[in-house]
Structures are given as C-alpha cells and as structure tokens.
Amino acid sequence: MEEALLRAVLFGTPILLAGLGALLAERSGVVNLGVEGMMALAALTAFAAAQAYGPLPGVLAAFGVGALSGLFLGLFTVTLRANQFVAGLAVAALGLGASGLLGKRYEGLPLAHPLPEGGFALLGAVLALLVHLFLTRTRTGLFLRSAGENPKAVDLFGVSVDGVRYLALGLGGGLIGLAGAYLSLAYRPSWTDGMTAGLGWVAIALVILAAWHPLRALLGAYFFGLLFFLQFRLQGSVPIPSEAFAAMPYLLVILVLALSGRSRAPKALGQPFERGR
Amino acid sequence: MVLAGGDALKLAFSMPFRVVDVTSGLLLLAFIGAEAASRHRLVWRR
Numbered sequence: 467m468e469e470a471l472l473r474a475v476l477f478g479t480p481i482l483l484a485g486l487g488a489l490l491a492e493r494s495g496v497v498n499l500g501v502e503g504m505m506a507l508a509a510l511t512a513f514a515a516a517q518a519y520g521p522l523p524g525v526l527a528a529f530g531v532g533a534l535s536g537l538f539l540g541l542f543t544v545t546l547r548a549n550q551f552v553a554g555l556a557v558a559a560l561g562l563g564a565s566g567l568l569g570k571r572y573e574g575l576p577l578a579h580p581l582p583e584g585g586f587a588l589l590g591a592v593l594a595l596l597v598h599l600f601l602t603r604t605r606t607g608l609f610l611r612s613a614g615e616n617p618k619a620v621d622l623f624g625v626s627v628d629g630v631r632y633l634a635l636g637l638g639g640g641l642i643g644l645a646g647a648y649l650s651l652a653y654r655p656s657w658t659d660g661m662t663a664g665l666g667w668v669a670i671a672l673v674i675l676a677a678w679h680p681l682r683a684l685l686g687a688y689f690f691g692l693l694f695f696l697q698f699r700l701q702g703s704v705p706i707p708s709e710a711f712a713a714m715p716y717l718l719v720i721l722v723l724a725l726s727g728r729s730r731a732p733k734a735l736g737q738p739f740e741r742g743r
Numbered sequence: 744m745v746l747a748g749g750d751a752l753k754l755a756f757s758m759p760f761r762v763v764d765v766t767s768g769l770l771l772l773a774f775i776g777a778e779a780a781s782r783h784r785l786v787w788r789r
Binding site for chain 2: 556559561562566659
C-alpha cells in the first residue's frame with residue numbers, strides 16, 4: 467500500500483508539473499496543446515545542460531526553454547490571434563521532432579549526478595499550492611483569471627490582456643519545462659527519444675478533470691500516477707495482453723473526462739482577444 | 744490534413760518520423776501564420 471502511494475506520487479509528479487503549466491495558460495484564456503512537445507524539448511535541454519554544467523543548471527535551462535516555447539506559442543495565439551488548437555498541435559509536433567533529431571547524440575548516455583525524485587515530488591506539491599495562492603490571493607493572479615473569464619474587463623482596467631496571457635504562457639511553459647527536467651534528470655536519468663510517452667496529453671486531460679483548479683490537479687495527478695503504477699504492477703500477474711494494460715491509463719483518462727462533464731472552463735478559453743470586438 | 748499527410752510520408756517513403764514531425768510542425772505554423780497575416784491584411788511590398 468505504501469509503495470503504491472509512493473509510486474503514485476512519483477509517477478504523478480511530471481503530470482502535475484505539466485498540468486499546472488497548462489492550467490496557468492488556460493486560466494488566462496489560451497489553450498496549450500503543445501505540452502507534449504514542450505516537455506520533450508525541455509527534457510533534452512535539461513539532460514544536455516546537466517551533462518555540461520551539472521544538474522541544477524539543467525533544471526534552470528529546462529525552465530528557460532519551457533518558458534521560451536510558451537512565449538513562442540504566444541506569438542501565434544496571442545499576437546497573431548491564430549487558431550489556438552492548430553498552433554498547439556504544431557508546437558507539439560515541432561518540439562517532439564526537434565528533440566528527437568537534436569537528441570540523437572545523447573541517447574544511451576548515463577547521467578553522472580541524477581537528482582532525487584522526492585525533491586521534484588515535493589517541489590510539485592509546493593508549486594500546486596503556490597499556483598493556487600498566486601491565482602486567488604494576488605492582484606496579478608486576479609488579472610490572469612479575469613483574462614480567461616472576461617478579457618474586456620481587464621482591458622477596461624488598463625491592463626494589457628496580451629501581456630497577461632504572455633505572462634501565463636511563459637510561467638506555465640517554465641513549469642512544463644520542470645516536468646521535462648524531472649523526466650530526464652530524476653525519474654529516468656537519461657535521454658531517450660519519446661521519453662515523455664504521452665504524459666503531456668494526460669496533463670492536458672488533467673486540467674479538465676481538475677476543473678482548472680491547482681489543488682484538484684494535485685489530487686488528479688496522483689490518481690493518474692496510481693493508474694500508471696497499476697499498469698506496470700498488474701502486467702504479467704494477470705493473463706491479459708500487456709498492450710491492454712499499456713492502454714489502460716489512457717482509456718481511464720477518456721472515461722474520467724466523459725464522467726466529469728460538469729467541469730467549468732474559463733469563459734474566454736480559446737478566444738483570441740481583440741480590442742473593440 | 745498536414746499531420747495525416749506526414750504520417751503517410753512516414754509509411755510510404757520510410758522517412759525518419761522526427762523529420763516529418765518537424766516539417767509538419769513548421770508547415771502548420773506557416774499556414775496559420777499566413778492565415779493570420781491575411782486576416783490582418785498584411786501584404787508583402789517590394
């Protein structure tokens with residue numbers, strides 16, 4: 467039982483960190499479907515930087531690359547007001563492809579000084595609380611939430627909606643970068659192409675499951691972590707093909723999303739803001 | 744359509760799938776960038 471809970475937390479941590487990043491963007495009104503690619507690129511950057519300069523610069527580099535890729539997504543979704551879903555899918559494909567191509571020289575290399583998984587798990591839980599406090603107790607958080615609910619009100623207040631959305635995408639991208647750093651520096655201290663294994667998509671589902679609430683995202687991420695743990699634990703012990711177990715967490719994600727139909731999305735989610743329209 | 748076309752390229756010509764991913768991503772960004780530019784009536788002037 468204790469092992470199951472511990473593994474649930476460790477499996478759930480990258481989903482939590484990436485989910486918090488996507489949540490920040492979505493609370494400001496921008497759909498971020500690029501999480502998978504951003505995570506992969508950050509995981510590679512973290513590993514490469516850790517090889518050259520050590521693990522902590524690796525974490526910072528992953529945060530930076532995540533933030534930059536969030537701002538890159540903002541260029542299309544906020545400034546150009548392009549379709550947020552297509553832009554997100556493009557960033558996901560670009561991130562996965564670029565990390566796979568650039569990371570070939572790092573495949574199979576061990577990491578000399580991996581970081582403790584527990585440290586990242588603690589960081590994830592603390593960040594969930596901090597994101598909650600930021601959104602509910604700070605003036606900037608209030609503007610961020612308002613940009614996702616009623617951007618015209620933010621604009622009337624004299625605050626730049628685009629600026630608030632860039633801030634959310636940058637900060638959120640940084641958190642997604644931390645999820646990538648966890649994968650390549652702590653969880654599996656190495657770099658392999660495709661090591662994100664669909665966790666970015668699960669993180670997007672987590673945001674909907676958690677009804678855009680950071681503390682519910684914490685619990686939801688550990689729930690998904692438990693599902694991933696059960697997938698590995700039950701393989702071999704039950705006469706069911708391993709492929710069925712591999713599909714189990716994703717099938718349950720669909721089921722959970724279908725059942726959580728009452729969840730409430732920010733009103734201006736996915737809508738580009740144009741002054742005067 | 745671009746993503747599906749990329750998948751078809753992977754299968755038909757055994758192209759390295761990460762190359763196809765990068766190309767698909769860039770093509771999608773080019774398409775939506777061009778669409779946004781046309782919406783804002785941006786034109787290329789020589």
